[in-house]
Amino acid sequence: MAALLAGDSSPLLTAPRFAPAPAADLARLHDELARLFEEFERQTERDPYGNPVQLLAFELLRRFDRDLPPALIEQLLQRLTLHAFTERARRLARYVGEDDPARNRAAIEAAIRRLGFDGTGKPVSFERFRATVEREVYGIVITAHPTFGLAFRIERALAALALDADATGETLSAAERQRLARRVIEAEHRPEPSLDLKAEHNLSLEVLENIRSALAQLYEAAFAVAGELYPERWMELRPRLLTVASWVGFDLDGRADIGWNDSFYKRLKLAAMQVRYYRDRLTEIAPLTDPATKSAFAMLARRLAQAADEMDREIEIFEAAAGDARRWREQLAALAQAMYEGRQARLVSGGDIVAVLEQALTEAPAAARPAIAVLLAEVLNHGLGLAHIHVRLNSTQLHNAIRREIGMEGAPDDPSRRRSFHAAINALLSEVKPASINFGSLMAERASAKRLFMLVAQFLKYVDTATPVRFLIAECETSFTLLTALYYARMFGIEDRLDISPLFETIKAFERAPRILDDALANPHYAAYLRRRGRLCIQTGFSDAGRNLGQTVTAATVELVRSRLADLLADRGFTDIELVIFDTHGESVGRGCHYDGFAERFAYVASPESRRRFAARGIKVKQETSYQGGDGWLYFMTPAASLAAVARMIEFALETPAPASADPFYADYDYVTEFFIAVRQFNERVMGDRNYAALLDSFGPSLLYPAGSRAMRRETEGSAQRADLIHPTQIRAIPHNSILQQLGLMANTLGGVGQAIRKDPERFQRLYRESPRFRTLMAMVRWALAFSSPDLLKGYIDLLDPGLWLMQAAHHSSAGHSDELRQVSDHLERLGNHEKLTRIFRVLQADYLDLVAGLGAAEAETGIGLPPALRRDLHLLHAIRIALIQRIFLLSTHIPAFTDRHGITPEQLMAKILHLEIDAAVAILGRIFPVVEERVDQAAFGEPASYRSEEAQSYEAEHRRIFEPMAHLYELVRRTGSAITHIIGAVG
Structure with a gap:
């Protein structure tokens, strides 16, 4: 890979838009600048006022007008970018660990096989083995944080080259490796030009399909081990182990750009894809079965196909909300009526699929049973969706929704009113009766919190009635917030399938977390709710906490919260319920994720000591972690990468914590x-x-x-x-x-x-x-x-x-x-x-x-x-960018004078430029100094005319000499940022 991407002899090490400089010339320039930087470093050892990065930037600026035109700088940047990309791919491979699919399947089997033996090596009972395998021990959560620093095709190439595996998991052929390398070499390393939520969601579907493939292999391994250890009872096993969830399109915290209809059609899309997958698997397995099973599978496959087609038609209407509002309301009303009237025949549960598969598992020939068992496990685990759903909003939205009902003025944790607010919400919880809603209710509701509960109710009513939904609450700093959420869950009839999860991330939330949960456990309504659900869910954040407290403090504080929570659950008598801890760390030092591999990643957020304390208290813990945006999804960008990641997760989750x-x-x-x-x-x-x-x-x-x-x-x-x-x-x-x-x-x-x-x-x-x-x-x-x-x-x-x-x-x-x-x-x-x-x-x-x-x-x-050469490249990239910014500033001094009548003064425009808001500045300059064509043919009017009106004046020269070069230099500034991101390994 390194030779393909970074070899000095490669004729492809060129920028895409210019006549290529010979690769040898670029290599010499690269080496020359690296040596120059080292010389400046030596100089500054003797001169405390010197700065080697700044000195190199000055040298580059001087050479811009001589022998370093923008075309050559762009090609040099591409070379540096590819070197950084190569190191990033190596680091990704090291992070994932073993990449061979066969060995990863063997590692999964080995981790599961260890469950069949006690500490002395003696076999354990099937019931004991089954108790762990049928638990959810780890959860993958796919989140759309803004870390999509690369075009999706380059992300796919990065994952494939790092793990040396194609989309099927097979080792890359020489031709495929060369094709991917050429794609990387010739591309601009930047995000998708039009990066919107729809694009992010579509990529998440691709990622989720790869995870589903890896989980299917996990279930295969579980049945293989069970068949080996318990040959008479393996078909009784219903493995779970790992789950996958997504909040892409469902996270409304701080977003007003996601309509309820957007979330609903995205949920339908997850269901339609999963239902078609079940249909396809039934069709593949059917030839291995007996005639009766084959007939049952065919009937079920037809029903699944019809259900998926029906969802496709519904998706079209829900997605069309951005068009004619009146027409959409009419379409939605008609659709809603049809959905309601057809609800009895509608596929809204995996129950019917499970019933057919359960029967087939006992009646089909032995050769078909493993495949049937795996499909059955998938239906039980995934339900009618490619992933479980996490929705999220902010605690303030909940407080605003309840404010009028209890006459709440001020904050709910105001000490002078706290008791009365809790008394009021408890009274509401005692009296609340479920309210019926329809899609019209969603359209009419203005309170975002209540609308989200209604949306979840419609998910559970029309998409999947059985699979629970996680309800995350950001900035949760009082138990009042949890009681309010429970109140609305009861109001809309979803309390039994909703897991309310407070996010502890702010300073106040971390400090109060044990008290918040203690209050909730002491509340009879909330305690009864947790008993029915059989689990307590919390979320810990590394985002705002990481910058407000510092990353190391956040990690240490999360561990302290975990320790106190173990004591609290034991003291309150809740050791019989499951604890789900969802850590929303990300992929870099700035996001709270350990850099040194999956094992360290898991140990960083769930330390061995923390896990020992829970085990000593007899508390079952499911650990969940988020994989954020483009950076976090790299581990699942190919089936081979997904299987490797799942293998590392299983090794962690099934590992017995070491003795204290x-x-x-x-x-x-x-x-x-x-x-x-x-x-x-x-x-x-x-x-x-x-x-x-x-x-x-x-x-x-x-x-x-x-x-x-x-x-x-x-x-x-x-x-x-x-x-x-x-x-x-x-x-x-x-x-x-x-x-x-x-x-x-x-x-x-x-x-x-x-x-x-x-x-x-x-x-x-x-x-x-x-x-x-x-x-x-x-x-x-x-x-x-x-x-x-x-x-x-x-x-x-x-x-x-x-x-x-x-x-x-x-x-x-x-x-x-x-x-x-x-x-x-x-x-x-x-x-x-x-x-x-x-x-x-x-x-x-x-x-x-x-x-x-x-x-x-x-x-x-x-x-x-960092390898020394990469460290030099990092400093060289910064120096290049500093020089490019200097060049932009100098160009800006040639902007022609203009009056204030364009809604901005020259000083305000210059402020934008000095803050590098170049896209906005160039757009404004284009309006002030337009390039226009002559609208009137002056020669057609007989007598000569030398005068041209101001409106007809064209500023082509200014665009060519000033505005376009500024825009191009700024593009190089951002391209430099992409190369630096490669070296660091993640955005943010």
């Missing part, structure tokens, strides 16, 4: 607590510092392409005038993390650790040496250091230093170029941001220095975990 060890992390409670409090306090101060907001706003998300359908900022967008960022929470968590990655200092992971170490360095070093758990947490910090350097961040901050531009002007021999530099300096002076950025830089740099000193030279070396 004397890890001082759990014994030295005072120091560990104080350490993480110090980290948290630092991050809270930084988050509250307006200078930090200014740093994030300096270039903001503009350094990257939009990586998802969800808006990056929480404020209203689209104004011609830009709105400054006032607080970091105005930017969503993943773009926030992405900005830090692209600025070259991952403060959300590193921040505060240096300060915490400095309080007691010797104690830190001792704990670091002696505690495996502490080293696991600190490994994330070490990994973030690999991609971070104050030199990188300083290079971007200095772009906005008017003094530095003025100094360049003073030392430049060309009067024209000196004037450009002075104009940029003047604009930056008026912008007035640099002083804010240098203040926050000093805060981050001081903490960084403490961190490096505290970890020690061997542990804190900046390049740890």
